[in-house]
Amino acid sequence: MTSKYSSTLRQGSLIVGGEVLVVTTWRGETASTLRIALRMSCDEFADHLGVSSRGVSKWEANPEGELALKTQQLLDTALKLASDEVRARFAQLRTEAAVNDSERKTKPTFHLPRVHPIRPAPELVASLGEGLHHHYTADNLIGPRTLLPVMEAQAHTIESLTRDASGHLLTDLLQVGAGYAEFAGWLAQDSGSSTIATNWYRLALEWAEAAGDDRMAGFVLMRRSVQAIGARQGSHAAHLAQAAQRGDGPTTARVRAIAAQTEAVGHAVSGATSDADRALELAERLVTESSEAEPQMGDPSIGRYCDLGTYLQITRAKVYLELGRGDQAVDAFTKVLALLPPEYHRDRGQYLGRLAHAYALAGGPTEACAAAEEALAIAATTGSSRTIRDLRNLLRHLEPWSTTEPVMKLRNLLAGPI
Known part of the structure; x- marks a missing residue:
């Protein structure tokens, strides 16, 4: 020293x-x-x-x-x-x-009157539930950079409220809290904080199980499956997605449909083509079933995903990409981006990044770099580290064209501050 x-x-x-x-x-x-x-x-x-x-x-x-x-x-x-x-x-x-501290002690102090702490009440729980769905809408527009601190603060508040709740009120509070914890986990995952995401998902699963919310428990398992896909653990991802499909009935139909699609991507990551095709067939049936059922109150997938028919096309495109079918993936992602609603801003960046990978597989480096630059602009705005990570991985696939102007420009953009 x-x-x-x-x-x-x-x-x-x-x-x-x-x-x-x-x-x-x-x-x-x-x-x-x-x-x-x-x-x-x-x-x-x-x-x-x-x-x-x-x-x-x-x-x-x-x-x-x-x-x-x-x-x-x-x-x-x-x-x-x-x-x-x-x-x-x-x-x-x-x-x-x-x-x-010494200086503060020499100054006169003034104290605000004591305010009673917030107490859990049915009206507060209902308000928290309504607010969560507004946050879902905001997610695709502004991304995790702004929303994550807000969601973490609200989840911590709910955790403190559970200490003074009991009976049906505690069950309702845990159910809403599971939604906040799951959403905080998703935002952390999208921002690239895998460990933080896992901690939130574990809390969400604990609260969902305690509240008897099978739908949320399945949704969190599906999120964990997506994490495993990101870590290139295809078989583990498929296993988690299968667990997310347990149960039946209209209340869990949408979650099971999404989980079956996640399972298909997991199989594709591990190279199990026939299993991926089987999971896609199951997902198609579940999408049809869920579209015929009435929307269920409190479904965590509502407001988070586009039309499930469109999402099935997105999943097919992902499977083509994972299986190395470049031309099919280019065609599929091009159609998906044309169908994607404009408010799905952050997702557009993610799928543009996937389209860039597809172009690279298909031997189109110029088109790949153009899609990647557009994806990077969106990811930088929303704070989606997941998309930025995917774009950096793209550079490996563009190595055969490393000396071309588009690839060198993309490399410089990814090396700079984002």
Whole structure:
């Protein structure tokens, strides 16, 4: 450590002396100071420590709270392994915090009157349910960058409300909460935060099971299947999608139809052509059944997907792409983009990226780069890291044309700030 911090300094629980830097008790505020000293976001800090982002958010919200012993051990290790520059910055930030705290204590304080905390009520639960569907509509227009912090905050609020609820009110609150947790998971997944997404999905599944909501439980399993597809775990994805299709009746028809399509993509990823075709045939039957049934209140797929007939065409295009059928995939994605409603802005970027891959497979690098540039513009606006990741993977398929002007331009765009 630099000589500036060579003298011994004691401030609260912090001791700095020579090369020794010890925190006797880690609290939310101390942990937040280490995060800032490391120049990390909450998500990056969570990954650095190997904890959930929800846990880091709770520390930040409760600066005086003493952290669990296991967490304190993780923070001790992080501080010990930090560079001298980070440790010096951490010490300086603690020094400034102590000075500011001392100054605050010398000033008169004013207190707002105590307000009773929010109590769960049927009207509040109904309002939360209505608000969730408005967020679904906003998702395709503005993407995860704006919505994710809002959804996480509301899910945390619902979690706190469950502590004071019981009976039917608790069941209803858990059911709505499962919707918020699932949606937060989806937004995190789309923004490229896989670990955070998984944590939200697990909470959503726990709440859905506790509320007896088979439809939401199946929908979350389908989301987990999509995650597995993104990780190129085709067989696992197909297995999860099959689990999402359990049950019958009109209430789960749409979810089962979407899950069957996800299963088909999973089989295609693993190269199981006949299984993919079988799942597509099943999906077609389920799409017909769901279109004949009345829309069900609270269905998590309503407002999230375009017409299921159009979505089936999208799935077929994905299967063609995964099976390496470039010409068929180009034709299929071109038709899909012509049918996609204009309000599905974020999805348009995703499917343009897939069209770019199809063009590359079909030997059309110029067309691939044109579609990719349009997809990148949409992904940058909505914050869809999933689409950006796919476009970066596209460069591998464009390697045979790496010296052509369109490919070099695309590579430069993807290398720059997005």
